[in-house]
Amino acid sequence: xxxxxxxxxxxxxxxxxxxxxxxxxxxxxxxxxxxxxxxxxxxxxxxxxxxxxxxxxxxxxxxxxxxxxxxxxxxxxxxxxxxxxxxxxxxxxxxxxxxxxxxxxxxxxxxxxxxxxxxxxxxxxxxxxxxxxxxxxxxxxxxxxxxxxxxxxxxxxxxxxxxxxxxxxxxxxxxxxxxxxxxxxxxxxxxxxxxxxxxxxxxxxxxxxxxxxxxxxxxxxxxxxxxxxxxxxxxxxxxxxxxxxxxxxxxxxxxxxxxxxxxxxxxxxxxxxxxxxxxxxxxxxxxxxxxx
Amino acid sequence: xxxxxxxxxxxxxxxxxxxxxxxxxxxxxxxxxxxxxxxxxxxxxxxxxxxxxxxxxxxxxxxxxxxxxxxxxxxxxxxxxxxxxxxxxxxxxxxxxxxxxxxxxxxxxxxxxxxxxxxxxxxxxxxxxxxxxxxxxxxxxxxxxxxxxxxxxxxxxxxxxxxxxxxxxxxxxxxxxxxxxxxxxxxxxxxxxxxxxxxxxxxxxxxxxxxxxxxxxxxxxxxxxxxxxxxxxxxxxxxxxxxxxxxxxxxxxxxxxxxxxxxxxxxxxxxxxxxxxxxxxxxxxxxxxxxx
Numbered sequence: 001x002x003x004x005x006x007x008x009x010x011x012x013x014x015x016x017x018x019x020x021x022x023x024x025x026x027x028x029x030x031x032x033x034x035x036x037x038x039x040x041x042x043x044x045x046x047x048x049x050x051x052x053x054x055x056x057x058x059x060x061x062x063x064x065x066x067x068x069x070x071x072x073x074x075x076x077x078x079x080x081x082x083x084x085x086x087x088x089x090x091x092x093x094x095x096x097x098x099x100x101x102x103x104x105x106x107x108x109x110x111x112x113x114x115x116x117x118x119x120x121x122x123x124x125x126x127x128x129x130x131x132x133x134x135x136x137x138x139x140x141x142x143x144x145x146x147x148x149x150x151x152x153x154x155x156x157x158x159x160x161x162x163x164x165x166x167x168x169x170x171x172x173x174x175x176x177x178x179x180x181x182x183x184x185x186x187x188x189x190x191x192x193x194x195x196x197x198x199x200x201x202x203x204x205x206x207x208x209x210x211x212x213x214x215x216x217x218x219x220x221x222x223x224x225x226x227x228x229x230x231x232x233x234x235x236x237x238x239x240x241x242x243x244x245x246x247x248x249x250x251x252x253x254x255x256x257x258x259x260x261x262x263x264x265x266x267x268x269x270x271x272x273x274x275x276x277x278x279x280x281x282x283x284x285x286x287x288x289x290x291x292x
Numbered sequence: 293x294x295x296x297x298x299x300x301x302x303x304x305x306x307x308x309x310x311x312x313x314x315x316x317x318x319x320x321x322x323x324x325x326x327x328x329x330x331x332x333x334x335x336x337x338x339x340x341x342x343x344x345x346x347x348x349x350x351x352x353x354x355x356x357x358x359x360x361x362x363x364x365x366x367x368x369x370x371x372x373x374x375x376x377x378x379x380x381x382x383x384x385x386x387x388x389x390x391x392x393x394x395x396x397x398x399x400x401x402x403x404x405x406x407x408x409x410x411x412x413x414x415x416x417x418x419x420x421x422x423x424x425x426x427x428x429x430x431x432x433x434x435x436x437x438x439x440x441x442x443x444x445x446x447x448x449x450x451x452x453x454x455x456x457x458x459x460x461x462x463x464x465x466x467x468x469x470x471x472x473x474x475x476x477x478x479x480x481x482x483x484x485x486x487x488x489x490x491x492x493x494x495x496x497x498x499x500x501x502x503x504x505x506x507x508x509x510x511x512x513x514x515x516x517x518x519x520x521x522x523x524x525x526x527x528x529x530x531x532x533x534x535x536x537x538x539x540x541x542x543x544x545x546x547x548x549x550x551x552x553x554x555x556x557x558x559x560x561x562x563x564x565x566x567x568x569x570x571x572x573x574x575x576x577x578x579x580x581x582x583x584x
Contacts, residue, residue: 001321001352001355001356001359002319002321002322002325002352003322003325004322004325004326007322025352026318026319026321026322026348026349026352027294027318027319027322029293029294029318030294030295030296030299030318030319033294033295033296034296050383050384051384052351052352052355052384052385053352055384056318056348056349056351056352056384057318057348059344059348060293060294060317060318060344060345060348063293063344064293067293084383085383085384088380088381088383089380089381089383089384091342091376091377091380091381092342092343092344092347092348092377092381093344
């Protein structure tokens with residue numbers, strides 16, 4: 001339920017000029033405007049599931065994209081039923097100047113790519129089919145200029161080799177592995193809401209640079225309610241993210257009954273010190289490791 | 293298009309413990325919470341038309357009403373297609389603990405009643421079928437106690453006569469007209485958006501105590517755009533409301549391209565001095581005339 005000072009949960013990921021959105025509940029487009037994030041670069045929208053708080057803002061967002069005269073195809077990813085749900089909601093957004101391509105998830109785990117990221121969807125444990133997502137930005141190995149010189153590779157082939165291409169030049173074939181070191185550590189971002197903690201989440205989000213995770217309740221008496229409605233408490237999220245060795249974890253998706261999520265931070269940090277009780281508009285920039 | 297500081301246009305009318313809502317665009321329920329208005333007393337929702345900015349917030353609002361454990365039937369009023377549009381949007385709000393009763397408008401003008409008001413819907417002139425609404429709270433005539441005494445009407449019949457009932461008592465029949473004066477002036481509230489000015493609007497909103505009217509553009513160069521897209525400029529609204537002798541007029545439904553609607557107030561008041569450039573959360577209490 002959206003509150004005046006706390007909108008519904010959504011993630012906007014910007015990478016190299018493109019953007020990916022996870023979920024779009026009512027007023028997500030207002031939250032985006034507040035954060036000065038444009039709808040134009042969004043090429044992929046992933047849905048965790050189709051409860052209204054995760055998709056009710058979609059028709060308005062699509063119309064805004066249409067008003068921005070978007071013509072590029074928009075890709076949507078989500079559990080089975082995606083096309084039916086979206087088309088049903090489009091009763092109030094029937095005409096758009098762009099196509100929508102649907103990717104319906106049917107396996108327990110699926111890998112796809114979009115906006116330059118390796119996206120992995122994995123089933124979580126809610127009262128309806130629901131998925132979590134990891135997004136990885138890969139980083140090529142280091143280019144070994146000395147080796148390239150020693151092998152006599154022409155200078156004009158270097159850039160293409162650095163970008164992973166095989167180059168045929170002067171009757172010779174040069175492959176990237178001749179001059180590129182092993183892949184370096186990339187960036188891993190994970191997003192999980194509306195679920196109990198599971199082993200699959202633990203495995204999938206392992207070693208995330210940033211793990212955004214549901215922390216529905218802070219009040220310890222709500223543990224039973226979390227189990228009943230298939231949500232996660234802040235303490236469960238702290239344990240899970242600690243076990244998964246996430247570098248940093250943000251809690252989100254708070255119950256409207258919880259007026260001040262921040263008051264539980266002390267108790268939560270006893271379990272996992274690298275955790276933040278995220279607020280609306282929480283934002284960061286993830287960068288490749290220096291000297292990696 | 294909702295903006296961070298200006299949400300979509302909607303009207304919440306509270307009368308004798310019940311409420312009526314006109315339109316429910318994205319984030320209307322957030323605007324209501326900001327204004328400390330509850331969804332519970334809403335018994336009637338009227339729609340002007342089904343463009344997304346007037347109905348996209350409905351699924352979330354219905355779910356909120358459901359969470360409040362509403363069981364009373366909710367009445368919806370709107371142009372033809374209402375049931376289809378609402379049921380289509382309910383793909384994300386399929387289970388509600390209350391029934392919805394649909395009243396689809398098919399005539400150019402229709403009168404109905406709800407939450408104690410006489411509601412009149414009248415077709416306006418937009419690029420899709422669109423209706424304006426007037427809501428009248430009627431006021432009975434003054435009770436003539438002297439006359440009741442002269443006629444020997446028993447005291448215990450008085451209250452029922454004042455409420456318009458015919459009373460049979462001690463083998464006699466007493467009717468309200470025996471002791472009630474002519475109906476006194478009630479309260480009239482009118483709501484019109486997404487239309488060109490028309491004669492029908494003029495006639496229907498005549499003598500409103502409060503007329504809430506679209507003022508889409510303040511920039512005089514947008515007059516052509518208003519005609520093209522079937523909207524009303526602030527100046528057209530001022531002329532219309534002045535001609536209709538509305539006691540007070542509020543402008544609303546501003547174009548997102550208009551950053552500061554208030555800057556046109558001087559020019560608008562030259563046409564109609566009893567006008568306000570309304571802001572989000574604008575609120576007033578309309579009362580019966582004193583000594584009426």
